[in-house]
Amino acid sequence: MITIVILGAGNVAHHLYKAFFSAENVTIKQWYNRDIKSMRPFNSEVLLTNDLSQLVEADIYIIAVSDDAIAQLSEQLPFEDRLVVHTSGSVSPYDIDKKNRRGIFYPLQTFSKGAEINFIEVPLCLETLMRKDYQQLKDLGQSISNHTKRVNSDQRAALHLAAVFVNNFTNQLFRVAHEITESQGAEFDLLKPLILETANKIQNLSPFRAQTGPAKRNDKKTIKRHLKMLDNEHHKDIYKLMTASIKKTHASTSATTKKNR
Template sequence: MLRVVIIGSGNVAQHLAKAFVRSGRATLVQVYARHPEKLAHLLPEEKITTSLDTVAEADMYIIAVSDDAIADVSSQLPFEGRLVVHTSGSVSLEQLDGKNRRGVFYPLQTFSKNKDVDFKKVPLCLESEHEKDYAVLAELAKSLSDTVHKIGSEQRKALHVAAVFVSNFSNHMYALGSSICEENDIPFSILNQLIMETADKVNTLSPAQAQTGPAIRHDGKTIEKHLDFLKDGNRKEIYKVLTQSIQNTNG
């Protein structure tokens, strides 16, 4: 089995650690963490190190830290010639220090601290500097997920932007909708089935085909009523921008 070291203790690092422990097809040798207390509930003390100088030998080192810290952490690794990958959607492979063999192990998923994730369903996007290392990356990825893709740096950048639109921005729309419900004494849960149905449509229709609502119908009277109702300037502007975008996109 492949031996893996994870460097980091945030959401992605913790979810990966749990996934490797559960998989049974790869060995999580060790996790490096500046704050070991974050991992105390996941791993025994002997599997956690707080010093990069004591990082164990492994087949692959996965850097799962903030994007801004990837280059610095990779430069601090006290070894050369080993396979080192990062998990970022927006950082190029070249940001890793060239003293080691470089790669990317990007899980396309949103990770929250207290929400468990089934890694079998998480697309894993892989990139490697050397072709022989891709086979190692793919073997490790397939030990966790049923969906593995070879994705280059520019493609991954595009994918990350797309993911922000479909996940982060969509969730912000939920937050705005939740605020409107709360302000008008309506339980947000009443919208749950609508949210689920909208999300489920992309399994059978393209997003363009699934689009509904007053914007695509060019229902000016309803749009004006909504804008009159919205007193908050930020919400009003977002409504206008999205309405215009829907109309532009759909002719």
């Protein structure tokens, strides 16, 4: 049985709590946050505290707070030589105070309040500074996920950056599409099967091979027509940037296709 203490009460912390609470070989000994208001519904399930001096002993302490708060919180921990990990995709393990053993427990997923997550399918990127700590962290990860992966800090940073492109930027494109459909009274919901198919397609194809559309075909008439339709200059700039990026990526393919005609 692995014992843990969760530090923080944001979206990631709440999702981790629910996942670990259901895990068979994990015991959540305590949950800490400066403000325990959002944690009160779980008062009957776990020991809550807003006092760092009252932290109990556990195998692993999971810091699930904002990136900027990790270093300060780790400095305030009132113990030494225990395994302390954070959940950030971009913060170094060296940001954790060196008085404790340090590691990373990074769930590569987007977490929103009220949105349920099936942790079994969430990749967990793991890193420890001491070899002896890795197996225990891996055992913890495997208690809630079928996808644990040992990564170094450079790999984790690259994954986090890539995640911004595939998640945050993509979601913003969904928002732009929503504004475009709303401007003409069209239903954004009609695009949802296309959104799902786009995501499903890259399960079997590389993003390069899966690309379609007027930019890849260099369909100048359609591109010109689309730009004329866009009244919002910001949307127009995004369209031009994405079109140029796709053209650059597939320039050699287009040239080969024309040559073979």
